[in-house]
Amino acid sequence: MPKSLTPRLQDLRVEIEGYAREFGLDFFETIFEIVSYDEMNMVAAYGGFPTRYPHWRWGMEYEQLSKSYEYGLSKIYELVINNDPCYAYLLEGNAEVDQKLVMAHVFGHCDFFKNNFSFRHTNRRMIDDMANHGTRVRRCIDKVGIEKVEDFIDRCLSLENLIDQHAPHIRRNPDPKRAEEEAKANQNVGGFKVDREYMRGYVNPTEFVEAQRKKVEEEKAKAKKFPERPQRDVLLFLLDNAPLEAWEFDVLSIIREEAYYFAPQGQTKIMNEGWASYWHSTVMTRRALKDHEIIDYADHHSGTMASGAGRLNPYKLGIELFRDIEDRWNKGRFGKEWDECDDLRARRGWDKKLGRGREKIFEVRKHYNDITFIDEFLTPEFALEQKMFTFGFNEKKNYWEIQAREFKKVKAKLLQQLTNFGQPVIEVVDGNFENKGELLLTHRHEGIDLKGDYARETLKNLQTMWRRPANIVTRVDNKTMMLRFDGHTHTEKKVESL
């Protein structure tokens, strides 16, 4: 069972929290608990919420975590839950210096959770809500049986990524243009052209005009798109429109809510880890470290920052970028004058002694997410210094290779990876496709094809939920294709682009 801090750790916590506040970090009350390694693995497997609904995939996570722990592959030092108050789990039996490092790191995360704009709409009582979700799902299981519920959850998970990650920040109003068009269409209810006004009654008898009007209206009703505009939040569309049973509706809405809870953490991974690492490093090296701890600290810090075998480590990228920003704003390396300076020597020695670095990074941590962070602050110098490159698969040679080191390409690739979590953008365009009640999605193709077998399986899950054939328009090998599953067979055909 989780234990509260020992008196010694409590003292350390007070000390570290003091330093964190002194540096200006601003966080919710943070509750630390000590757990054993298998409890840690369990909590991590549950995504931080041990009271979550039962499902095999937590078991799968747990298996992976505990295996890699047992074989010495990895070890989770700490876990923070974005909640008010924040909960943080520390690993029992870690050395004191590790616990200090982890606490400092946790306060960094908590500050980020509280202040970054991405979390403005995040549910801060998620611990309670997750527990409620667990109860609701268990109740469903009691009612309809584990097999049915689990199968349904599996299907939901297959669609879990089909949410609109910007949704919490935007109110999507009904289209204003549409009202206008409608009004216009109403005026033009047919009839033949009449040159002489007295002939009107004969050319266009009232019954005829009425019939015409009816026909137009019927057509309009038919043509009325549903949804009105392509909808990114496929889960919401299903909740609103799919013929779900009450318990299915309940489960799907739970899955959707949790997906939205985790989405902003995915959008700020680099920043969040960078920020927390920046602060554990600052707090430890400037304040908390004792002489005899320095080697262990350095070992663990560098272990966390290591970019193993050419991989991009979000901790490393984040902390370096924050440090780079701090340095640039300390020395005034920004703005028009800096950008237009071509003199290499002047650039190298550039130091306006502005000292605004700290202030700037606090601002950045508030107003940016990973995409805007990279877009704005990744500089060619930085990319060069960090030896960044893009890689891809070489079909001819059948291996992964380094493809480019040009700044533009690196940045573009990085941004592409971050956009929509590096996942394809899928929208519902029609819930009544061909007037047969079929579901039609599109994949906004941005140069990369969908993984075919996965797409077909996912389509199957959609069909099961929608109970009518499901279609998706995507591009395969540069041809616009419509994949379709009608409940029995998969088909695909070439179509004109929508």
Added chain:
Amino acid sequence: MALRIDQDHSRFKQIVRGKIKANLRKYVQQGEMIGKKGKDTISIPVPFIDVPHFKYGAKEKGGVGQGDGEVGQQLAPGEEEDGDGQGKAGEKEGEHALEVDVSLDELAAILGEELQLPNIKDRQNEKIVTTRVKYTGVHTIGPESLKHFKRTYKQALRRQIATGKYDPNRPVIIPIREDKRYRTYKLEQLPHTNAVIIYMMDVSGSMGDEQKEVVRIESFWLDTWLRSQYKGVETRYVIHDAVAREVDRETFFHTRESGGTMISSAYKLCRDMIKADYPTSAWNIYPFHFSDGDNWSADDTRVCVDMLRADLLPAVNQFAYGQVESPYGSGQFIKDLREHLGEQPNMALSEIADKDAIYNSIKDFLGKGR
């Protein structure tokens, strides 16, 4: 202590083992199966269930990395990122991904645990024993040649300190007779545990690279398991099309012939090999034969069946036949074997549709515990 996760965990395991929810079985993947083989290290197999999503085809994806290297240079395996970028970000710290070395023994243990393989039961030949010397302890008397220097020294040091003869400034230790310690040994009678694996593979035109890859992976796991069960394991390799010949390992996996297929040729060679080199009384014998099952003629199949029944099956611990599905379909051979020899207890048959079927096939071959 029971954790809350145990329920979910055991459910996951049941799915992986195919006990429940057969509909998810097809999403089960075996993680990395073969890692580095040099120096006996390998990555751990971790099964996972990949619920399908709309996602990008991985090979087209690529990404951004960090480090040295020229443009066009190959990345070391494992560097590419795996499909999903999502995950529970921002909660975890310091998952240090260290490369870990797992010995083949551990690997076999994991394999056994994963597949719930029974240990192999001893066959008839417990009588055949070898004698082995084992150093079991330390004694105060013995031959000088077995003197345990460290213990002797320690004893002498202890005595000198106790009697006050030890001078830290002039640390001279002189053992006397009572200080001396000698290793003692026992003779152990060990049951003889030699095994030979004879791999036979069809290399006729219809066996493509993919089929051979399947055989290679499968034979690796079979090797690993049998080596964990026996002390000394020999492996022999036989390839055949219409004729059979013995080859080395390298050739075994890389030869491609185009001729027809006469399976009896391989079985004949296997039989002769056993007769010449591996007396049944002293060896545990495991022939494994892989083919796409397209034998030349029904006559030849009959010859095979007869040979198996008369010569091979009585001599071996288990005869295993794996039929690998090839683009040309899979043949009749396994059906014939099943019909004629399916009831033989030491005949193991398995159909291997693709790489993903290896998991079950290993179980077919090793699950009998013979």
